[in-house]
Amino acid sequence: MPVIKGTKDIFSREMELFDHLYGMVDRAFYLSGYEKIEAPVMEYTELFSRSIGDFTDIVQKEMFTFLDRKGRSITLRPEGTAGVIRAYIDNNFSFNPGITKLYYYGPMFRAENPQKGRLREFHQFGCEAIGSLNPLLDVEVIKINMDLLDELGLKNISLEINSVGCRTCRKDYTDKLRIFLNENKAHLCENCVTRAEKNPMRVFDCKNEACQKVFENALFLTDHLCPECLEHFNKVKYYLDLNKIPYQINKRLVRGFDYYTKTVFEIKSGVLGSQNAVLGGGRYDYLIELLGGKPAPAVGAAAGMERILMAMTEQNIQMEGMKKKSVFIGTAGKIDEELVIRLFALLHKNNIRTFYSYNEKSLKAQFKEADKIGCDLMVILGEEELKNNKVVLRDLKKGEQKEIALDQLMDRPLDILPE
Numbered sequence: 001m002p003v004i005k006g007t008k009d010i011f012s013r014e015m016e017l018f019d020h021l022y023g024m025v026d027r028a029f030y031l032s033g034y035e036k037i038e039a040p041v042m043e044y045t046e047l048f049s050r051s052i053g054d055f056t057d058i059v060q061k062e063m064f065t066f067l068d069r070k071g072r073s074i075t076l077r078p079e080g081t082a083g084v085i086r087a088y089i090d091n092n093f094s095f096n097p098g099i100t101k102l103y104y105y106g107p108m109f110r111a112e113n114p115q116k117g118r119l120r121e122f123h124q125f126g127c128e129a130i131g132s133l134n135p136l137l138d139v140e141v142i143k144i145n146m147d148l149l150d151e152l153g154l155k156n157i158s159l160e161i162n163s164v165g166c167r168t169c170r171k172d173y174t175d176k177l178r179i180f181l182n183e184n185k186a187h188l189c190e191n192c193v194t195r196a197e198k199n200p201m202r203v204f205d206c207k208n209e210a211c212q213k214v215f216e217n218a219l220f221l222t223d224h225l226c227p228e229c230l231e232h233f234n235k236v237k238y239y240l241d242l243n244k245i246p247y248q249i250n251k252r253l254v255r256g257f258d259y260y261t262k263t264v265f266e267i268k269s270g271v272l273g274s275q276n277a278v279l280g281g282g283r284y285d286y287l288i289e290l291l292g293g294k295p296a297p298a299v300g301a302a303a304g305m306e307r308i309l310m311a312m313t314e315q316n317i318q319m320e321g322m323k324k325k326s327v328f329i330g331t332a333g334k335i336d337e338e339l340v341i342r343l344f345a346l347l348h349k350n351n352i353r354t355f356y357s358y359n360e361k362s363l364k365a366q367f368k369e370a371d372k373i374g375c376d377l378m379v380i381l382g383e384e385e386l387k388n389n390k391v392v393l394r395d396l397k398k399g400e401q402k403e404i405a406l407d408q409l410m411d412r413p414l415d416i417l418p419e
């Protein structure tokens with residue numbers, strides 16, 4: 001039976017890369033004081049339509065939505081923030097003193113056209129910092145994520161920022177934008193015409209070239225911020241400078257979600273082309289209130305793990321020290337099963353990854369098997385050598401071998417591992 005279009009199995013090398021990435025994400029956020037949270041993969045549809053916005057591409061075209069047996073509308077999460085905020089509200093995190101910092105990772109689902117790097121089931125990690133309006137927090141979120149990409153070895157990463165304002169400045173601006181869009185109606189696609197009416201700022205999500213051409217002459221909210229938003233945006237820029245983080249202002253950057261306020265940002269990787277942000281985020285000061293919680297300002301970010309891994313592969317980044325040394329227990333001649341069992345247990349106890357061929361086969365076939373797995377060393381328990389209490393150690397990477405005393409192996413098993 002085929003796998004569902006736009007989904008895939010993850011195994012071998014790719015699974016190792018994912019695990020490595022998960023480990024790095026855990027480390028980065030743990031050190032920055034974030035706690036891990038796992039919200040369910042499915043939620044009531046309303047959570048997403050209310051938070052992401054009814055007139056966004058995601059809600060209109062990309063969600064996997066179905067009715068459960070009682071006729072309630074359920075959606076597979078298309079992004080992580082809405083579920084985390086629902087959990088924050090449901091579990092009364094707002095009563096925690098200070099800032100609540102959460103991070104997560106897991107599969108997300110969007111019915112996108114499967115193309116390079118765009119799966120329908122894909123993986124994201126993300127973080128949310130809830131409880132402060134301080135622009136220092138915006139910059140902290142940006143910095144943790146940029147440092148993480150840097151630690152992963154990604155080169156050529158660039159940061160774009162913008163401000164999408166607050167209720168006050170957005171209202172005045174939206175009115176002006178609607179007039180502008182109406183004047184240029186003839187050159188806009190059908191979707192943009194509808195959006196100009198219902199939710200004008202969403203037109204900037206449109207990929208249509210003709211529409212993009214029109215937007216070149218549009219007014220941007222960045223230039224019409226209220227004094228409070230302007231000051232906030234200036235401070236974000238100031239703190240980025242203090243952190244020596246270079247950035248560009250992209251006035252058309254609005255991100256595909258309605259919940260953003262003030263700061264929005266995207267991090268792009270040069271190797272993936274300009275369309276491909278690997279990470280994005282922003283502030284969402286009204287979302288908690290919108291979902292029925294005690295109002296609290298917040299800022300967060302999320303990254304596509306497949307995109308990051310693709311950029312890493314593209315740059316040929318080798319992950320040193322990611323794999324533990326592994327040993328294959330080989331046998332020649334009559335098998336001393338008691339010794340195999342004892343050695344297996346001993347290597348495990350010493351945290352050495354151990355393999356054994358359960359099917360009796362020639363030494364040559366065992367070499368082949370060990371090579372396929374990528375083992376570093378083979379301990380050969382040969383019938384002849386064991387008579388003299390010796391075993392053979394074969395360095396599988398160098399193809400060299402030597403004999404050592406069985407007692408030496410059993411006393412100090414870690415010493416046998418090649419450098």
Ligand SMILES: [Zn+2]
Pocket residue numbers: 165166167168169170225226227228229230
């Ligand atoms: Zn404002």
Ligand SMILES: [Zn+2]
Pocket residue numbers: 188189190191192206207208211
């Ligand atoms: Zn359009």
